[in-house]
Amino acid sequence: MSKSSxxxxxxxxxxxxGGGCARDSLTFYKTTRTRTAECAIRDNGEFCAEPEQFSAPxxxxxxxxxxxxxxxxxxxxxxWVLDPVAEGEDPFAVERSASKASSTATGSGPCTTTTTRxxxxxxxxxxxxxxxxxxxxLEGPESCGNTPxxxxxxxxxxGVLDGP
Numbered sequence: 205m206s207k208s209s210x211x212x213x214x215x216x217x218x219x220x221x222g223g224g225c226a227r228d229s230l231t232f233y234k235t236t237r238t239r240t241a242e243c244a245i246r247d248n249g250e251f252c253a254e255p256e257q258f259s260a261p262x263x264x265x266x267x268x269x270x271x272x273x274x275x276x277x278x279x280x281x282x283x284w285v286l287d288p289v290a291e292g293e294d295p296f297a298v299e300r301s302a303s304k305a306s307s308t309a310t311g312s313g314p315c316t317t318t319t320t321r322x323x324x325x326x327x328x329x330x331x332x333x334x335x336x337x338x339x340x341x342l343e344g345p346e347s348c349g350n351t352p353x354x355x356x357x358x359x360x361x362x363g364v365l366d367g368p
Contacts, residue, residue: 233363
């Protein structure tokens, strides 16, 4: 089963199990992620690649689920819980966002690798547009080598309605 098919199956299951009010929705978007920034993080600064050096765009199916209690974004096998909207805001008419962070300590340093990802997008039921920002950085004492070291990327998101 392809990753896109798994998203459809998981998201469809959630709709069937969840039921919900009339404003609940699950919308699928065929989404293209196009790299707009790719930078190496080094102890002496950031060094960014030229656009012609970026990888080819990636196309996958994203699903946005909005209920009266929670909003989620499904990308392949990953689930993002979207930040709540301000009171009185229409959850179907505002920019949505979510972020994830993780840290791993290794070595005798300890050396710490921190990854942060943030997605921000507007999805109106027909189109999706936004950005996905990712940064991974290794930091620590001299025993970890020349730190910080890592990578920072930004991808532009463009999606169109795509049914299950």
